Amino acid sequence: MIKYSxxxxxxxxxxxxxxxxxxxxxxxxxxxxxxxxMIPTSAKPEQKEQLRKEITEQLGLDKSLPEQYIAxxxxxxxxxxxxxxxxxxxxxxxxxxxxKNTVILNFFVLLLALSISxxxxxxxxxxxxxxxxxxxxxxxxxxxxxxxxxIGLCLVYIFALTLKWLPSNGxxxxxxxxxxxxxxxxxxxxxxxxxxxxxxxRYVRNAMLDALSQDYIRTARSKGLSEKVVVYxxxxxxxxxxxxxxxxxxxSTLFSGSMITEAVFVWNGLGQVxxxxxxxxxxxxxxxxxxxxxIVYLASNFIADITYALVDPRIKLD
Numbered sequence: 001m002i003k004y005s006x007x008x009x010x011x012x013x014x015x016x017x018x019x020x021x022x023x024x025x026x027x028x029x030x031x032x033x034x035x036x037x038m039i040p041t042s043a044k045p046e047q048k049e050q051l052r053k054e055i056t057e058q059l060g061l062d063k064s065l066p067e068q069y070i071a072x073x074x075x076x077x078x079x080x081x082x083x084x085x086x087x088x089x090x091x092x093x094x095x096x097x098x099x100k101n102t103v104i105l106n107f108f109v110l111l112l113a114l115s116i117s118x119x120x121x122x123x124x125x126x127x128x129x130x131x132x133x134x135x136x137x138x139x140x141x142x143x144x145x146x147x148x149x150x151i152g153l154c155l156v157y158i159f160a161l162t163l164k165w166l167p168s169n170g171x172x173x174x175x176x177x178x179x180x181x182x183x184x185x186x187x188x189x190x191x192x193x194x195x196x197x198x199x200x201x202r203y204v205r206n207a208m209l210d211a212l213s214q215d216y217i218r219t220a221r222s223k224g225l226s227e228k229v230v231v232y233x234x235x236x237x238x239x240x241x242x243x244x245x246x247x248x249x250x251x252s253t254l255f256s257g258s259m260i261t262e263a264v265f266v267w268n269g270l271g272q273v274x275x276x277x278x279x280x281x282x283x284x285x286x287x288x289x290x291x292x293x294x295i296v297y298l299a300s301n302f303i304a305d306i307t308y309a310l311v312d313p314r315i316k317l318d
Contacts, residue, residue: 009302012302016295016298019291020291023291024072024287027286027287028065030281033281034059034061034281034282035052035055035061037280038088039051059085072284080092084277084282084284084285085282085283086276086277087282087285091288094285095273095288095292097268098269098270098273101171101267101268104181105185105188105189105267105269109192110196110250112193113192113196113197113250114200114247114250117196117200120136120201120205121136121200121202121203121204121208122205122208122232122236123136125204125212126208126231128209136201139197139201140199140202141198143197144198144199148191148195148258148260149261149263151194151195152187152191152261155187155191156169156187159187166186166187167184169265170184171184171267187265188261188262192258192261203246207241207243208236208239211234211235211239212235214238216234216238241308244304248300248303248307249300251300252296252299259272259275263275270289273285277289
């Protein structure tokens with residue numbers, strides 16, 4: 001296990017290096033001029049040229065592309081993610097609060113979605129073709145077909161505009177008030193949870209159906225074991241491998257955010273920050289966030305591989 005982990009970590013280094021080159025190149029060919037974004041509109045024409053020169057030198061944009069890339073990689077290795085031309089602040093300061101908000105929001109989404117999907121998926125598999133199974137199948141198909149923003153707007157119309165139980169959007173005024181956090185989080189959490197349930201329930205159901213059709217399940221039942229032991233101790237344990245894939249994928253979304261949902265509910269998360277950074281041509285912020293996402297997903301795949309061996313002893317990692 002340790003030997004395999006070390007090999008996988010070293011194999012990820014060239015992948016991260018290649019991703020960094022691609023992201024850096026894509027950022028450079030994007031239309032727009034970040035320097036113009038930093039020049040005050042009130043500046044006189046003769047001042048603008050001087051400001052342009054100073055800002056270009058400050059950002060290191062007067063150097064060649066290889067020099068810019070090497071300087072960027074060196075700074076990132078030191079913990080300096082660059083300077084945000086949109087916020088006029090260091091990138092790490094710009095993403096600090098949105099990262100916290102995204103993790104808080106998606107933590108509850110992950111908790112709810114996995115709890116409901118595992119219970120509903122197992123129940124659907126046990127009661128195949130029953131009313132419960134048909135309900136969750138229809139629910140999954142409907143939620144997969146409906147756009148996320150439409151689900152969010154429907155919830156806003158029902159609970160915020162009609163019933164007036166919850167705020168329609170925004171962030172809590174008092175960040176230390178747990179009650180306010182809960183009220184503002186309910187609608188975005190429900191929106192993302194409903195969206196996540198659509199595919200996850202079907203995934204768990206299919207994994208359980210496959211496990212329940214195996215010979216060892218018939219053997220366990222023939223031994224007189226209770227149905228609860230057969231389902232949860234034998235079938236569910238062997239169905240965990242495909243389920244782990246979904247769980248790890250869901251965990252990676254803790255740090256990625258959701259642009260559409262955060263835009264609908266005006267939630268100050270990473271998705272909303274990335275969307276604004278793209279619109280404002282904030283190069284260092286865009287690169288830093290995309291590199292962060294790439295590393296998170298690579299780490300998720302690595303954790304999934306290790307988890308497979310822990311869940312199923314038959315899997316040997318060489």
